[in-house]
Amino acid sequence: MKLPEESVVHGSPAPASPPPAAQPQNLPALDRLLRLPACAALLDAHGHTLVANEARALLATLRAQALAGDLALGQIGADALAGALAERLQRRLQPAMRAVLNLTGTVIHTNLGRALLPQAALAHIQAMMASPNNLEYDLASGSRGDRDSIVEGLLCELTGAEAATVVNNNAAAVLLTLAALAPGKEVIVSRGELVEIGGAFRMPDVMASAGARLVEVGTTNRTHAQDYERAIGEHTALLMKVHTSNYAVQGFTSAVDEARLAPIAHARGLPLATDLGSGALIDMSAYGLPPEPTPQQMLAAGCDLVTFSGDKLLGGPQAGLIVGRKDLLTRIRKHPMKRALRMSKLPLAALEATLRLYLRPERLAQDLPTLRLLTRPLADITATAQAVLPALQAALAPRYQVQPVALQGQIGSGSLPVERLASSGLAIAPVDAKGVGRALAQLAEALRALPLPVIGRVQDDRLLLDMRCLEDAQVFIGQIGLLRLFDKR
Numbered sequence: 001m002k003l004p005e006e007s008v009v010h011g012s013p014a015p016a017s018p019p020p021a022a023q024p025q026n027l028p029a030l031d032r033l034l035r036l037p038a039c040a041a042l043l044d045a046h047g048h049t050l051v052a053n054e055a056r057a058l059l060a061t062l063r064a065q066a067l068a069g070d071l072a073l074g075q076i077g078a079d080a081l082a083g084a085l086a087e088r089l090q091r092r093l094q095p096a097m098r099a100v101l102n103l104t105g106t107v108i109h110t111n112l113g114r115a116l117l118p119q120a121a122l123a124h125i126q127a128m129m130a131s132p133n134n135l136e137y138d139l140a141s142g143s144r145g146d147r148d149s150i151v152e153g154l155l156c157e158l159t160g161a162e163a164a165t166v167v168n169n170n171a172a173a174v175l176l177t178l179a180a181l182a183p184g185k186e187v188i189v190s191r192g193e194l195v196e197i198g199g200a201f202r203m204p205d206v207m208a209s210a211g212a213r214l215v216e217v218g219t220t221n222r223t224h225a226q227d228y229e230r231a232i233g234e235h236t237a238l239l240m241k242v243h244t245s246n247y248a249v250q251g252f253t254s255a256v257d258e259a260r261l262a263p264i265a266h267a268r269g270l271p272l273a274t275d276l277g278s279g280a281l282i283d284m285s286a287y288g289l290p291p292e293p294t295p296q297q298m299l300a301a302g303c304d305l306v307t308f309s310g311d312k313l314l315g316g317p318q319a320g321l322i323v324g325r326k327d328l329l330t331r332i333r334k335h336p337m338k339r340a341l342r343m344s345k346l347p348l349a350a351l352e353a354t355l356r357l358y359l360r361p362e363r364l365a366q367d368l369p370t371l372r373l374l375t376r377p378l379a380d381i382t383a384t385a386q387a388v389l390p391a392l393q394a395a396l397a398p399r400y401q402v403q404p405v406a407l408q409g410q411i412g413s414g415s416l417p418v419e420r421l422a423s424s425g426l427a428i429a430p431v432d433a434k435g436v437g438r439a440l441a442q443l444a445e446a447l448r449a450l451p452l453p454v455i456g457r458v459q460d461d462r463l464l465l466d467m468r469c470l471e472d473a474q475v476f477i478g479q480i481g482l483l484r485l486f487d488k489r
Contacts, residue, residue: 019072024063026076030056038082046089054088100453101476105409105423105466107373112455114311114318114412116369117350121316124353125346135345148333150348154355158281159295159306161323165333166310166351167341171206173307173320174275178210178238180335181271181328185237190223190255191216193242203242212237222254225264232268239265241274241303243293262302271304271328279308279321281358287365287375289411290419295323304328310347313411315370316354317347373469374411374421382424387473388465389426391480399485400443402428407466425466436461446485 033039033055034048042051058081065071074080102112117125138145148165155164167173178187187207194216196202207214215236217227228239241258258274265272280292292313295306305328310319320341322332332338343351357367365371385404393402405427408420430439440463447454447463454476456465470476 019074021069022062022066022071022073022076024066026073027059027062027066028076028081030059033059033081033085036078036082038078039085042082042086042089046093050092051085051089054092055085058085058088098453100455102469103425103454103456103465103467105407105421105425105457105464105468106412107409107421107469108312108370108412110412115315116373117317118315118354118357118368120357120367121350121353124349128349129346133345133349135348147342147345147348151352151355154352154359155321155323158355158358159323160299161295161306162326163329164321164323165329165338166322166343166348167320167338168343168347169318170275170277170279170307170309170320172341173322174203175206175210176320176332176335176337176341177273177305177307177322178207178212179337180332181273182210182212182237184211185213186215186233186235187212187238187240188215188217188228188231188236189240189242190218190227192218192220192223192253192255193244195242195244223256224254225256225260228256228261228264232264232270236268236270239270239272241272243274243276243278257301258298258303259301265304266302271325272302273305273307273324274298274303276306276308277312279310279312279314281314282361282364282371284313287371289374295321299324310351310354313370314354315368317350319343319347319351373471376468376471378422378424381467384467384470384473385424385426385465388467388470388476388480391477392426392428395480395483396428396443396485398431399439400428400430402426405464407464409466409468421468423466423468425464425468428463428465429461442485446483449484450479450482452479 030052034043034052039051039055062071062076075084100112102109104112106112108114134145135150136145136147137143138149151166152164155161155166167176189203189207194203194214204214213235215231217223217231232239239261241261258272262272276293276295276298278292280294281296283291283294285291295308298306303324305322305324307320307322308314310316310321314321322329354368357364360367365375382404389402389404396402403426405425407423407425409423410420428440428443430436432439440458440461443463444456444458447456452475454465456463458464467473
């Protein structure tokens with residue numbers, strides 16, 4: 001078996017005599033390169049403009065290499081040039097957004113696109129995007145319609161709310177709610193709930209952007225009912241709860257839940273809003289998962305408005321959902337910002353299809369990918385790891401050892417931050433104790449360079465590949481043979 005050159009797996013071969021060097025004058029002119037028979041198929045497939053631009057860039061790169069003495073004659077033969085041009089075209093046309101294998105152990109990974117859309121949503125998107133549709137057209141009356149109506153009925157049925165609206169994400173839902181209900185007014189929030197989420201999105205900044213004035217009550221770890229009562233004044237517009245879904249305060253703590261806070265707000269004629277963030281529409285404990293508060297529970301507890309995400313535990317597209325009292329939703333819909341933050345037809349189609357899955361709760365764990373992955377049996381995950389193990393061991397020997405290992409994953413995207421999911425996977429470690437960090441970085445880079453990039457996590461001097469989100473082992477196994485690990489020493 002011929003070993004790959006400069007392989008970090010197999011070591012480096014003995015140095016050979018350098019091949020003859022090419023000179024700049026040995027390079028063909030652009031028109032001559034394009035007339036090569038091997039380039040004819042490229043021109044037919046891609047057209048003259050793109051092929052010529054990439055050919056020109058290729059020749060410029062090769063000319064610079066020749067001037068530096070780094071270009072071999074064998075690199076400028078007709079077949080080599082055509083092949084290099086084909087590779088440039090392939091790279092140029094490769095989308096920036098690509099599918100990857102999420103082997104990080106975090107199911108709803110913010111950096112990897114969060115929730116996977118169910119097949120029903122994908123099918124509905126394709127059907128609606130390929131044809132005119134009734135996005136804002138009432139088929140019954142033949143007049144202009146409201147895009148909110150596509151999902152409002154479903155949201156009200158599933159949550160028990162009087163009314164509902166949707167915007168492009170939950171941050172927008174919070175911003176719009178505050179802008180519509182509390183401009184120039186005070187909003188009371190516990191100091192322990194002034195969260196910061198990804199991208200330096202901070203609740204105080206959101207309130208300022210919405211034109212509301214933040215009134216902090218309590219302390220970081222303890223807030224009491226009387227703190228809210230004392231803070232209410234003539235300029236108060238809203239009491240607000242924020243679910244601390246992306247961190248946990250433990251120990252000597254106290255908080256006022258929605259059921260206790262609602263009567264305080266209503267006694268003073270004020271609405272109570274709660275931002276749930278994570279967006280669970282079902283009792284997660286019924287599926288053996290840690291519980292998360294649901295919009296249904298918050299509305300039953302007396303909340304007037306609830307905001308939550310569509311692409312987290314709900315398992316749909318990016319969206320911000322607002323449910324609650326009809327009169328408050330009417331004010332929110334009429335705010336000018338609503339149009340700027342509205343959902344487009346693509347995610348709205350996905351959201352409708354996803355919500356319809358909840359009408360069949362007995363099939364939800366099967367039809368909703370997020371729930372299916374979160375509840376995947378440990379035995380199945382372990383079996384996937386065992387299936388991948390032999391091929392990966394063969395590809396990485398002798399420089400790396402691969403071992404099956406029990407792992408602890410997490411839900412992700414700010415949901416249940418301290419809870420862990422028992423999982424299984426593979427741990428990869430360099431055999432040589434020297435240069436462990438570099439060796440793991442090279443391996444991680446090589447895995448990301450596969451046609452379907454593989455994303456794991458480095459921990460305790462090992463690269464861990466958690467198999468919870470890999471439902472088909474052959475998807476990974478089939479490309480292991482393409483793994484190339486080049487030593488950059």
